[in-house]
Amino acid sequence: MKKTLLLGLLAIGLVGISPAQQKKQPTKKEAGVKPEEVRQVLLSGFEKDQRFRWKLEQDESQRICSQYPSREAMPAQAIAKVIELENKNIKYPQWGIFWGDWQEGKKLVDNPRGGRFASYGFADKPTDRGGNCYACHLIEKGVPGGTMGPQLTGYGKRYGITKENMNTPEGLEKLKTVYNIVYNAWHAFPCSSMPRFGYHGVLSPEDVMNIATYLLHPESPVNK
Amino acid sequence: MRKILLTSAVFGLACAGLLGYQTVKAQDQELSPEQEIKLVQEFNRMMAEGINPGEIWAEMGKEAFKKYNLDKCDFGLGPGKVEGAFAQLPRYFPDAKKVMDLETRIGWCLQQYAGMTPEQVKKFVQQCWGKSQCMGEYDAIVMYMSMASNGYKVNVNLKDPQVKRMYEMGKQIYYARLGPWDFNCATCHAGQSEVRIRATRLWSADRPGEAGHAVATFPKYLVRWAQPMTMHFRYSECIRQMRWSPFEPHSDLAVALSTFLYGTANGTEIKVPSIGR
Amino acid sequence: MAIGTAILRVPKEAQKGQIIRVQMVITHPMASRRRDPQTGQEIPGHFLTKLQLFHNDQLVSEMIMATGISANPFIALPLKADSSGVIKIAYEDNRGGKWEKTAEITVK
Numbered sequence: 195m196k197k198t199l200l201l202g203l204l205a206i207g208l209v210g211i212s213p214a215q216q217k218k219q220p221t222k223k224e225a226g227v228k229p230e231e232v233r234q235v236l237l238s239g240f241e242k243d244q245r246f247r248w249k250l251e252q253d254e255s256q257r258i259c260s261q262y263p264s265r266e267a268m269p270a271q272a273i274a275k276v277i278e279l280e281n282k283n284i285k286y287p288q289w290g291i292f293w294g295d296w297q298e299g300k301k302l303v304d305n306p307r308g309g310r311f312a313s314y315g316f317a318d319k320p321t322d323r324g325g326n327c328y329a330c331h332l333i334e335k336g337v338p339g340g341t342m343g344p345q346l347t348g349y350g351k352r353y354g355i356t357k358e359n360m361n362t363p364e365g366l367e368k369l370k371t372v373y374n375i376v377y378n379a380w381h382a383f384p385c386s387s388m389p390r391f392g393y394h395g396v397l398s399p400e401d402v403m404n405i406a407t408y409l410l411h412p413e414s415p416v417n418k
Numbered sequence: 419m420r421k422i423l424l425t426s427a428v429f430g431l432a433c434a435g436l437l438g439y440q441t442v443k444a445q446d447q448e449l450s451p452e453q454e455i456k457l458v459q460e461f462n463r464m465m466a467e468g469i470n471p472g473e474i475w476a477e478m479g480k481e482a483f484k485k486y487n488l489d490k491c492d493f494g495l496g497p498g499k500v501e502g503a504f505a506q507l508p509r510y511f512p513d514a515k516k517v518m519d520l521e522t523r524i525g526w527c528l529q530q531y532a533g534m535t536p537e538q539v540k541k542f543v544q545q546c547w548g549k550s551q552c553m554g555e556y557d558a559i560v561m562y563m564s565m566a567s568n569g570y571k572v573n574v575n576l577k578d579p580q581v582k583r584m585y586e587m588g589k590q591i592y593y594a595r596l597g598p599w600d601f602n603c604a605t606c607h608a609g610q611s612e613v614r615i616r617a618t619r620l621w622s623a624d625r626p627g628e629a630g631h632a633v634a635t636f637p638k639y640l641v642r643w644a645q646p647m648t649m650h651f652r653y654s655e656c657i658r659q660m661r662w663s664p665f666e667p668h669s670d671l672a673v674a675l676s677t678f679l680y681g682t683a684n685g686t687e688i689k690v691p692s693i694g695r
Numbered sequence: 696m697a698i699g700t701a702i703l704r705v706p707k708e709a710q711k712g713q714i715i716r717v718q719m720v721i722t723h724p725m726a727s728r729r730r731d732p733q734t735g736q737e738i739p740g741h742f743l744t745k746l747q748l749f750h751n752d753q754l755v756s757e758m759i760m761a762t763g764i765s766a767n768p769f770i771a772l773p774l775k776a777d778s779s780g781v782i783k784i785a786y787e788d789n790r791g792g793k794w795e796k797t798a799e800i801t802v803k
Contacts, residue, residue, distance in 0.1 A: 468718055468769045469702055469704060469718050469720045470720075470769075471720045471722075473702055477702070550724075550766075551767070553722075641765060644724070644766035644767050
């Protein structure tokens with residue numbers, strides 16, 4: 195009697211575990227289409243222009259993030275894997291962490307151009323560089339922006355950075371935290387909508403330093 | 419006669435005065451981003467009244483349709499049958515052995531019945547991309563065919579295994595992160611919370627009905643370019659904004675995306691064209 | 696389609712004394728006068744200048760337009776319907792183009 199009960203519980207337990215495992219990978223399991231086929235169809239959609247083929251390579255983190263519709267749907271191991279991979283992908287400027295030029299940072303934050311190519315009009319110049327930050331964030335007071343990312347108005351003030359404490363080790367540590375987020379957002383927010391600007395070379399380490407300064411410096415219009 | 423002239427003059431003046439007052443009032447004070455966005459949305463709503471200039475392209479399209487022998491083309495309901503054809507696309511076509519959406523099918527039929535090569539078709543499709551006030555025949559044909567299904571409900575047959583396969587591919591591509599900005603379609607067009615990019619509210623595939631509303635109203639007449647924007651041009655522009663590699667119109671990628679989007683839109687009433695900034 | 700073609704829409708039937716909306720869309724670039732930024736040469740504008748609405752050959756409304764109006768303008772004018780007949784719009788632009796379009800209306 196006890197044995198059958200135990201066996202029965204075990205069977206229910208096993209049956210209970212497998213659907214849970216299936217739910218972890220919703221798009222892949224229900225699909226019935228193989229990743230190679232999807233990749234073929236994806237590649238067929240782009241012009242044969244060899245200049246931009248490099249854009250079509252997926253790195254490991256992108257591959258992991260592609261399997262889930264959002265971070266909420268991701269299992270803990272996948273999240274941990276992306277964090278681990280991305281923490282290795284942060285580079286600092288030659289001079290380390292320093293307070294850069296917030297006016298240069300402002301130019302990059304305001305500029306929506308850079309990286310968009312098309313064979314008909316509208317292509318950006320190859321020398322255009324920018325972060326297009328207002329597409330997703332509200333940064334300076336009164337300037338229209340998007341609501342996809344958190345509001346950054348008064349960011350430095352909220353972080354408690356003042357002229358007195360900005361050059362202390364704690365102040366520089368805060369600057370480093372923001373630098374890390376702008377350089378490689380996925381190291382702290384895996385599979386975030388925010389691009390990994392520094393990692394992909396869209397912005398250089400000095401650019402990211404200027405942007406972080408723009409967000410945190412007490413003199414910057416963000417904090418006025 | 420004088421009375422009529424006077425009434426219409428007063429009416430016109432009143433309208434102009436009201437609009438003028440509103441604009442002057444708006445310029446007087448500093449508007450917050452939310453207020454500016456409300457004005458933009460009000461503008462969009464006002465533009466949706468009246469006749470859509472896109473209908474001019476539909477009239478052009480009727481002639482271009484015959485000019486390129488597209489009345490021989492079978493869009494799924496028999497050769498030359500145009501009413502309601504757009505509503506059941508994308509679908510599988512046994513003569514081409516592929517799933518095709520409206521624009522891909524037009525491109526295929528142009529090759530079959532109008533003697534165009536694939537390069538000529540591509541040039542024909544892209545003749546108005548990047549231009550303003552361009553009276554393109556391709557846009558006209560797409561507008562004509564789409565408007566012929568006004569009032570019908572989107573009815574993609576997801577039970578057909580080929581169509582279902584394309585639907586699943588489109589879904590996976592929707593979530594595939596790619597490119598130097600790590601974007602996918604879901605970066606902007608997914609999620610439960612209502613977000614906007616700058617001043618534009620974004621529709622989401624996860625909120626019911628929004629994908630249908632966005633997709634069953636294409637081609638969309640754009641006031642800033644004074645011409646309609648077809649679905650494949652919209653894909654090309656989205657792909658350009660995502661910093662992906664430049665898009666090839668009428669490719670399988672487009673068909674997969676169309677199948678996913680129109681499949682999600684099943685049941686929405688078609689109301690073409692819509693109008694936007 | 697050539698510049699200057701129009702879609703004109705009026706209700707087919709109206710009650711006597713009812714104010715109807717005469718709606719139209721005219722294909723026109725409505726380009727303003729401007730200078731070429733590279734050469735400094737002046738590019739004359741190309742825009743509609745006048746629109747007249749006739750009801751049975753009686754002038755009802757006249758609209759003077761300039762570059763402030765957007766391309767492919769949609770215009771709606773009110774008209775008090777008092778007799779059946781022909782509604783005609785006549786419009787011209789600053790490069791000498793002159794066009795007309797008519798529609799019929801029955802008034803009960």
